[in-house]
Amino acid sequence: MAQPLEAKVLVFDADDTLWENNVVFERVIDDFLSWIDHPTLDRAEIRAMLDDIERANAVAHGYGSKVFLRSLGECLERLRERPATDVERRDIEELAAALIAHRVELMPGVADTLDALAGRYELLLLTKGEREEQQRKLDACGLLHHFGAAHIVPEKDVETYRWLAREHGFDPAAGWMIGNSPKSDIRPARAAGMNAVFIPNANTWVLEHDELDPADPGVIELATFGELLPLFRPGVSR
Incomplete structure (x- = not known):
């Protein structure tokens, strides 16, 4: 030996x-990509956009669930080319609720x-x-x-x-x-x-x-x- x-x-x-930690974030991202249902961009293209946003936010704001929610909201706004509505923000928070409840x-x-x-x-x-x-x-x-x-x-x-x-x-x-x-x-x-x-x-x-x-x-x-x-x-x- x-x-x-x-x-x-x-x-x-x-x-x-x-x-395990990031697997929960990945499940939320998968749900987010399905929820977006963009008319022209596929899931891989939207994921690449989200990765870029997360990369910038990690430098500016750090890490964690709050920064992740911020990134999802910014990705939505970039895709919709307008500010997110209150309903959309609540929908994103509901998608990400598993992050808080995760054991x-x-x-x-x-x-x-x-x-x-x-x-x-x-x-x-x-x-x-x-x-x-x-x-x-x-x-x-x-x-x-x-x-x-x-x-x-x-x-x-x-x-x-x-x-x-x-x-x-x-x-x-x-x-x-x-x-x-x-x-x-x-x-x-x-x-x-x-x-x-x-x-x-x-x-x-x-x-x-x-x-x-x-x-x-x-x-x-x-x-x-x-x-x-x-x-x-x-x-x-x-």
């Missing part, structure tokens, strides 16, 4: 790594894996988004007792990871970032000197996609969360 990896601190993403559902193996790792490593949680919304999910997930700290940040860029290492006093080379997003989890963590474990999620938001270097020895790709245990085996001396 391969030797366990050298590590002192394991940093975990939350949405779409510890629990936090953990990925398979998450609870047991964190339970095993927590006794051996310092575990940190790093998530981005609207603070109140992310805190609600953190409070509901039942996992916070595993983590030495949980941070909600507006963006996960290189400076965020450098700040995290300074804040918790660890050498970035001794830290591993575990997440599903090449853009927010893997590439900036690597640029800050950390190693990374990439666990792809088929429902990862399109704006979080990015290219990874397949030859980068500091990135390991896994198929499931539970596969972390053979990499970071608790109870093995270093």
Whole structure:
């Protein structure tokens, strides 16, 4: 069996790594595209327009359900070439009601894996988004007792990871970032000197996609969360 990896601190993403998240947004988008029923543009063209709007709004306003609703409304107005009516805005809010009602559902193996790792490593949680919304999910997930700290940040860029290492006093080379997003989890963590474990999620938001270097020895790709245990085996001396 391969030797366990050298590590002192394991940093975990939350949405779409510890629990499903974006799949709910995708269902709302699918309903929105059906509701629009545009006479000339097909679903792919409207989705491309919505992606552009979301990209701009993420830069200007951040992330979360409120910004998502804003993007849907702006997409509607661009398609209709007029302001949205009160009825249309209520219809969009009804389409997106599932975002508020959605329960936090953990990925398979998450609870047991964190339970095993927590006794051996310092575990940190790093998530981005609207603070109140992310805190609600953190409070509901039942996992916070595993983590030495949980941070909600507006963006996960290189400076965020450098700040995290300074804040918790660890050498970035001794830290591993575990997440599903090449853009927010893997590439900036690597640029800050950390190693990374990439666990792809088929429902990862399109704006979080990015290219990874397949030859980068500091990135390991896994198929499931539970596969972390053979990499970071608790109870093995270093």
